[in-house]
Amino acid sequence: MDNLIALAFSAFILQNIILTQFLGICPFIGVSTKRSSALGMGLAVIFVMLISSTVTWALYTYVLEAFDIVYMRTIAFILVIAALVQMVETFLKKVSPSLYKGLGIYLPLITTNCAILGVAVLNITNGHNFVEMLVYTGFIGLGFLFVMYIFSMIREKLDFAPVPKAFKGTPIALIVAAILAIIFSRFGGLIEWIL
Amino acid sequence: MTKKENFLKGIFSENPIFVALLGLCPTLAVTTSLENAIGMTIAVIFVLVLSNLIISLIMHNKMLADLVKPVRIPVYIVVIATLVTVVEMIMHAYLIELYNSLGIFIPLIVVNCIILGRAEAFASENKPIDSVIDGIGMSLGFGLAIMLISIFREFLGAGVLTIWKSLQIDLRFIFDFLMIEPIDMFIKPAGAFISLGFILAIIIAITNRSKARMAEKEKEVKSNG
Numbered sequence: 004m005d006n007l008i009a010l011a012f013s014a015f016i017l018q019n020i021i022l023t024q025f026l027g028i029c030p031f032i033g034v035s036t037k038r039s040s041a042l043g044m045g046l047a048v049i050f051v052m053l054i055s056s057t058v059t060w061a062l063y064t065y066v067l068e069a070f071d072i073v074y075m076r077t078i079a080f081i082l083v084i085a086a087l088v089q090m091v092e093t094f095l096k097k098v099s100p101s102l103y104k105g106l107g108i109y110l111p112l113i114t115t116n117c118a119i120l121g122v123a124v125l126n127i128t129n130g131h132n133f134v135e136m137l138v139y140t141g142f143i144g145l146g147f148l149f150v151m152y153i154f155s156m157i158r159e160k161l162d163f164a165p166v167p168k169a170f171k172g173t174p175i176a177l178i179v180a181a182i183l184a185i186i187f188s189r190f191g192g193l194i195e196w197i198l
Numbered sequence: 199m200t201k202k203e204n205f206l207k208g209i210f211s212e213n214p215i216f217v218a219l220l221g222l223c224p225t226l227a228v229t230t231s232l233e234n235a236i237g238m239t240i241a242v243i244f245v246l247v248l249s250n251l252i253i254s255l256i257m258h259n260k261m262l263a264d265l266v267k268p269v270r271i272p273v274y275i276v277v278i279a280t281l282v283t284v285v286e287m288i289m290h291a292y293l294i295e296l297y298n299s300l301g302i303f304i305p306l307i308v309v310n311c312i313i314l315g316r317a318e319a320f321a322s323e324n325k326p327i328d329s330v331i332d333g334i335g336m337s338l339g340f341g342l343a344i345m346l347i348s349i350f351r352e353f354l355g356a357g358v359l360t361i362w363k364s365l366q367i368d369l370r371f372i373f374d375f376l377m378i379e380p381i382d383m384f385i386k387p388a389g390a391f392i393s394l395g396f397i398l399a400i401i402i403a404i405t406n407r408s409k410a411r412m413a414e415k416e417k418e419v420k421s422n423g
Contacts, residue, residue: 174399
């Protein structure tokens with residue numbers, strides 16, 4: 004149990020997917036200008052990440068490893084993820100139009116989001132079992148949502164801040180992200196204190 | 199557009215990192231040392247040039263193009279993923295240290311927006327030769343940008359520049375001369391964001407200034423004429 008708590012905490016804060024692993028930087032910079040869109044993107048990522056990681060994990064363990072064709076990993080994963088995103092989109096449209104309205108516009112963007120493929124591959128290279136995979140993926144997704152939301156709140160204020168002309172827009176956003184990264188990297192001692 | 203313009207646009211006017219802000223994940227992650235940046239550049243050159251060539255050949259064959267058009271994005275992804283798998287296997291076999299230090303970012307070349315973006319925006323509509331030139335220019339633009347960032351980071355963070363394994367340029371005497379230590383924050387994740395932020399701001403400032411100068415010149419010509 005301790006093991007799982009440590010895994011969850013490190014996935015959420017210490018190895019935060021955006022600030023220390025640099026996955027999903029494109030939506031982090033691109034979609035975080037408004038709070039509502041950051042929230043929508045974050046929820047869509049958690050949703051797709053959980054489904055795609057479960058499917059790719061099962062595919063790897065029961066098909067690729069069983070038939071000894073692990074070198075097909077990259078091709079198999081990306082195709083499964085692309086198909087899955089399409090399927091989720093169609094399914095949501097039919098079953099829950101209101102949810103589709105909220106998440107719909109972010110779903111196509113997710114196929115090229117490296118966070119999804121990245122977490123699917125990380126689950127394999129870290130050798131997680133099924134439960135560890137679920138916990139890790141869930142908390143990585145929560146970490147993504149958390150950082151996106153904080154960052155979008157800062158950026159809403161940043162629009163009115165008097166920054167030098169050359170720094171307007173992306174450069175100042177990157178520097179704010181650096182400060183967030185420093186803060187997150189300092190939580191290292193906390194995990195030893197908790198356990 | 200001449201062939202030279204086609205080649206140079208990837209490096210300057212349409213630089214994928216500094217102008218289009220594409221492919222930021224590998225940019226931030228692999229720039230901890232110059233060696234990693236060089237390895238990533240070679241991998242991207244291989245994948246982008248060949249994917250541009252193959253996709254352009256497919257789309258210029260009339261029969262194949264008709265067949266592929268309705269499902270073109272999945273086809274592009276399969277082509278790119280196959281090339282990335284080839285790179286992954288070659289690196290694993292011959293360059294195991296580089297393979298370990300680039301880690302997850304080798305398979306992630308598949309979802310690098312630069313490669314899919316060039317396939318969709320350029321290679322599918324242009325001749326194979328032009329597509330190859332475009333691929334070389336774009337991947338060199340990407341490579342030079344990440345090398346610039348990694349030089350900045352490794353110099354400030356460690357004081358050395360690693361070109362290949364033990365081939366290093368030791369610049370620590372500059373820090374000794376100034377009586378300070380290298381700032382190891384620049385090797386850490388936060389340093390990646392700061393470096394990219396500052397380099398981007400400098401490039402924006404330079405382009406703004408040259409634009410203003412050009413506008414002034416035009417004004418002078420007009421008032422004289």
